[in-house]
Amino acid sequence: MSVFGRPADEELDPTRPLVPTGNLRRRHAVSRIVQALAIAAALGAVAVLVIVIWAVVSHGAKAISWEFLTSGYPNGVAPYIVGTAEIVAIATLMAMPVGVLIALFLSEYAGRRWTRPVQLVLDVMNGLPSIIIAVFIFALLVAHQGQSGFKASIALAIIEVPLIARGTQEVLNLVPGHQREAADALGVARWRSILTIILPAASGGIVTATLLSVARAAGETAPVLLINSLAKGDTIQLNPFQEIPNVPVRIFQLSEEANPEGFTEAWGLSLILIAIILALGLSSRALLNRSKRKMSR
Amino acid sequence: MSATPPAGTASLKLARSNRQSPARKRADRFGDLALFLVCAAAALLALLVIVLIAKEVIEGAQPAISKFGLSFVTNTEWAPPLEKFGGEGVILGTLITSAMALAIGAPVAISIGIFLALLAPASVRNVISPLVEMLAAIPSVILGFWGLLILGPVLVSTIEPFLHSTFGFIPLFGEPQTTGNSVFNAGLILTIMVIPIIASVSRDLFMAVPRELQDGAAALGSTRWEVIRGVVLPSTVSGMTAACLLGLGRALGEAIAVAQVIGGATESHLSLFRPGGTMASLIALQFNSAVSQLHTSSLYYLAALLLVIGIASNLLASWIGQRFGGAGGVMR
Amino acid sequence: MSIDDQTFRPQPTPNGRAQAPGRVRIRTEPLPGVIGSPAATESATESHVHVAPEAVFEADGVGIFYGKKQALIDVTMRIRRGQVTALIGPSGCGKTTFLRSLNRMNDSIGGFRIEGQVRYHGHDIYGSNVDTVEVRRRIGMVFQKPNPFPKSIYDNVAWAPKNLGMRRGLSERVEKALRGAALWDEVKDRLKDSALGLSGGQQQRLCIARAIAIEPDVLLLDEPASALDPIATGAIEDLIHSLKGRFTIVIVTHNMQQAARVADRTAFFSLETRGERPIGTLIEFDETEKIFGAPRDPRTRDYVTGRFG
Numbered sequence: 011m012s013v014f015g016r017p018a019d020e021e022l023d024p025t026r027p028l029v030p031t032g033n034l035r036r037r038h039a040v041s042r043i044v045q046a047l048a049i050a051a052a053l054g055a056v057a058v059l060v061i062v063i064w065a066v067v068s069h070g071a072k073a074i075s076w077e078f079l080t081s082g083y084p085n086g087v088a089p090y091i092v093g094t095a096e097i098v099a100i101a102t103l104m105a106m107p108v109g110v111l112i113a114l115f116l117s118e119y120a121g122r123r124w125t126r127p128v129q130l131v132l133d134v135m136n137g138l139p140s141i142i143i144a145v146f147i148f149a150l151l152v153a154h155q156g157q158s159g160f161k162a163s164i165a166l167a168i169i170e171v172p173l174i175a176r177g178t179q180e181v182l183n184l185v186p187g188h189q190r191e192a193a194d195a196l197g198v199a200r201w202r203s204i205l206t207i208i209l210p211a212a213s214g215g216i217v218t219a220t221l222l223s224v225a226r227a228a229g230e231t232a233p234v235l236l237i238n239s240l241a242k243g244d245t246i247q248l249n250p251f252q253e254i255p256n257v258p259v260r261i262f263q264l265s266e267e268a269n270p271e272g273f274t275e276a277w278g279l280s281l282i283l284i285a286i287i288l289a290l291g292l293s294s295r296a297l298l299n300r301s302k303r304k305m306s307r
Numbered sequence: 308m309s310a311t312p313p314a315g316t317a318s319l320k321l322a323r324s325n326r327q328s329p330a331r332k333r334a335d336r337f338g339d340l341a342l343f344l345v346c347a348a349a350a351l352l353a354l355l356v357i358v359l360i361a362k363e364v365i366e367g368a369q370p371a372i373s374k375f376g377l378s379f380v381t382n383t384e385w386a387p388p389l390e391k392f393g394g395e396g397v398i399l400g401t402l403i404t405s406a407m408a409l410a411i412g413a414p415v416a417i418s419i420g421i422f423l424a425l426l427a428p429a430s431v432r433n434v435i436s437p438l439v440e441m442l443a444a445i446p447s448v449i450l451g452f453w454g455l456l457i458l459g460p461v462l463v464s465t466i467e468p469f470l471h472s473t474f475g476f477i478p479l480f481g482e483p484q485t486t487g488n489s490v491f492n493a494g495l496i497l498t499i500m501v502i503p504i505i506a507s508v509s510r511d512l513f514m515a516v517p518r519e520l521q522d523g524a525a526a527l528g529s530t531r532w533e534v535i536r537g538v539v540l541p542s543t544v545s546g547m548t549a550a551c552l553l554g555l556g557r558a559l560g561e562a563i564a565v566a567q568v569i570g571g572a573t574e575s576h577l578s579l580f581r582p583g584g585t586m587a588s589l590i591a592l593q594f595n596s597a598v599s600q601l602h603t604s605s606l607y608y609l610a611a612l613l614l615v616i617g618i619a620s621n622l623l624a625s626w627i628g629q630r631f632g633g634a635g636g637v638m639r
Numbered sequence: 640m641s642i643d644d645q646t647f648r649p650q651p652t653p654n655g656r657a658q659a660p661g662r663v664r665i666r667t668e669p670l671p672g673v674i675g676s677p678a679a680t681e682s683a684t685e686s687h688v689h690v691a692p693e694a695v696f697e698a699d700g701v702g703i704f705y706g707k708k709q710a711l712i713d714v715t716m717r718i719r720r721g722q723v724t725a726l727i728g729p730s731g732c733g734k735t736t737f738l739r740s741l742n743r744m745n746d747s748i749g750g751f752r753i754e755g756q757v758r759y760h761g762h763d764i765y766g767s768n769v770d771t772v773e774v775r776r777r778i779g780m781v782f783q784k785p786n787p788f789p790k791s792i793y794d795n796v797a798w799a800p801k802n803l804g805m806r807r808g809l810s811e812r813v814e815k816a817l818r819g820a821a822l823w824d825e826v827k828d829r830l831k832d833s834a835l836g837l838s839g840g841q842q843q844r845l846c847i848a849r850a851i852a853i854e855p856d857v858l859l860l861d862e863p864a865s866a867l868d869p870i871a872t873g874a875i876e877d878l879i880h881s882l883k884g885r886f887t888i889v890i891v892t893h894n895m896q897q898a899a900r901v902a903d904r905t906a907f908f909s910l911e912t913r914g915e916r917p918i919g920t921l922i923e924f925d926e927t928e929k930i931f932g933a934p935r936d937p938r939t940r941d942y943v944t945g946r947f948g
Binding site for chain 1: 695759760761762764766768769770772773774776777802803804854855856857
């Protein structure tokens with residue numbers, strides 16, 4: 011009698027060669043099929059990326075010319091590019107200090123009691139659809155006083171703050187504890203050690219998070235559409251308190267008109283926007299790797 | 308370390324200067340308090356913004372709420388010139404497109420997470436992971452434009468007729484239309500948007516599953532898939548649920564790309580291949596051109612509903628993460 | 640160290656017939672599972688001819704590398720069927736590395752490389768046609784830290800048999816495995832509860848139950864009691880005694896008393912300086928009483944009398 015009373019034919023003969031026995035061949039087949047599906051899913055995602063990027067590059071390249079890049083409406087897109095840079099720069103100037111301060115609050119002051127609620131606020135803020143933020147700023151600032159680039163910047167800043175705060179917090183948590191303790195042990199005031207030791211050590215991460223939030227803000231369309239969509243784009247508008255022509259709204263508006271020439275312009279703008287965003291993403295990644303290496307030393 | 312002064316010497320220098328004057332001590336007390344207050348103020352500001360958002364959106368929706376009440380949700384007619392505003396069509400559209408995005412996107416994304424975390428060698432992972440994240444970085448307006456000009460024609464000429472002839476007995480797969488602007492197109496674009504979100508979260512979840520748990524399963528003579536199905540997936544259910552909620556929130560709230568490809572209709576119907584609308588996309592399409600105060604207010608009403616759903620799904624995701632899992636949502 | 644001076648007890652084979660130690664069934668007809676690979680069958684059958692039959696494992700000049708670093712060098716030993724074999728030695732001496740090489744649990748570690756040969760019933764464990772899943776199905780392992788799955792107690796034990804298609808009499812099988820691991824009485828009323836709610840000692844016995852539920856040929860135990868309190872440790876040791884004979888057991892332990900209590904034979908591993916850095920190797924392998932009572936190697940004597948490590 012076997013321990014489990016199985017009939018002899020099901021039994022394991024340990025001296026058999028170590029090739030699959032019993033149902034193992036079938037199980038291996040199932041496993042291989044699933045693994046193949048997982049590989050296919052990953053390749054599928056990459057394929058979609060390649061197809062989209064290829065469409066943008068191949069169509070967009072036809073639009074790009076010196077005149078396209080340097081002149082205004084109707085032959086070029088320079089005012090839109092400058093405008094987007096302007097709106098995003100102002101948004102980032104507002105969002106970065108707030109985001110970094112929230113991260114400092116979380117890592118240095120919040121303690122057990124306040125970490126969860128503040129993080130929850132950041133999560134909710136991060137999860138808010140940008141169209142809601144657009145509607146909010148519209149109700150607060152645009153409904154009665156009209157559009158401006160600056161107001162769009164405020165909306166974009168609301169989108170950027172949680173991204174910067176989260177990214178900064180992650181690197182702040184990486185700052186080696188012994189550096190803090192060393193400063194504490196020497197009786198250095200908290201604010202001095204934060205400003206002179208902790209923040210500089212986290213600077214690489216802060217810049218990384220900021221670059222990523224810039225990349226995100228540059229492509230955001232809903233806020234600029236509701237808050238800053240009336241500029242025509244024939245000249246560069248440097249005054250942030252006027253309506254500022256910008257790339258995402260222009261692409262959106264062109265896609266709503268059934269005009270082949272407009273489509274070409276939209277592809278060209280898409281190519282420029284994607285190139286900028288990918289460049290920002292790649293440089294932030296490179297920076298992140300560098301600063302991680304630095305921190306781990 | 309060009310930007311960073313060596314920590315040790317910096318603190319030493321500070322300490323030496325610190326011991327000196329009582330004035331310095333007073334300055335330090337003030338500095339500590341000031342920095343704390345500034346940081347706390349920033350955190351409060353974030354909370355304040357959320358409260359303000361809720362207040363402004365609900366205030367804006369007030370006229371529509373008092374006129375239509377909750378029947379707004381079930382009224383099917385959206386006719387601005389007639390001052391009739393019912394949200395059922397776009398609410399249904401929102402549900403259908405988001406459900407489609409999640410139904411296709413979640414399994415694909417989780418498979419990608421499995422591949423990246425558990426199957427691919429590190430060298431492959433380090434190439435594919437950034438590419439998947441790159442997909443998330445494509446601005447929605449560009450994805451929508453691509454969906455409008457490239458994906459739509461393909462759908463309407465080949466895929467939609469095929470699905471209709473095969474599954475036409477299901478109301479979802481109705482008669483294809485003349486353009487590719489359809490609920491189906493919007494659902495696919497949203498699928499592309501949620502995949503990288505769910506994939507990168509699940510990749511991190513799977514990588515956090517303790518090695519010894521997987522070894523324990525492997526030591527029982529299990530195949531790779533049995534280890535994944537038996538141990539890795541069950542111990543990350545809560546994290547994956549939270550990731551899917553995150554993706555759902557993204558799909559529900561996406562306005563621009565959907566507005567570009569869905570066709571901008573407002574009537575209530577179940578056919579995937581007809582034009583439709585979602586709450587967010589209707590706001591994007593009609594907000595600037597609203598014909599009356601009630602029209603604007605009805606759009607605010609939709610925004611308020613979106614806000615409630617958005618916050619609820621966020622809180623739920625966060626609650627699931629906290630209740631059922633440790634830091635990363637990995638249950639052990 | 641002769642292998643013939645051993646007193647053999649008749650070992651029950653899985654089908655219950657007492658089998659003389661020298662007799663291992665040699666199959667000459669092609670096996671149903673390997674029709675597609677005649678070469679494997681041939682070499683496997685061939686290798687059977689010159690196998691000392693009572694050996695479950697034969698390690699032959701085994702060296703193990705992780706990347707460029709060598710963790711183990713020149714281990715040659717035979718592990719006998721139905722016995723408990725203990726591997727002892729100071730930290731870092733390679734005993735766990737060696738244990739994990741017996742069912743290829745090292746494979747997934749980056750840079751792992753093995754030289755020499757490990758044979759299991761005469762088959763090269765690292766041979767080209769060997770299926771690692773099949774290896775682990777026959778050679779189970781219990782780890783240092785209890786690692787129950789985040790499932791119910793019942794599902795922890797039933798999971799692997801279900802995978803293997805042993806669906807018939809599953810709940811009886813689970814019960815027998817839990818009884819075999821001396822855990823049944825403690826958990827029989829809460830089989831549906833999460834295994835994570837058990838104490839550390841119970842979790843470890845659950846892991847043993849999980850391993851024996853699929854009736855492996857060999858159990859590898861990697862310091863199974865090191866994370867447990869003395870009472871739980873005692874329970875594990877009793878359990879090892881009760882499993883002796885039904886399974887071939889190889890146990891790594893830090894605790895010499897434990898080795899003395901449970902093992903028939905004991906292998907002493909230590910660090911030897913070869914070239915620049917110390918590398919783990921096998922110093923002495925013999926009857927447990929000899930290792931602890933009359934070791935032949937002075938390094939073993941130093942270790943077992945507590946003068947070292």
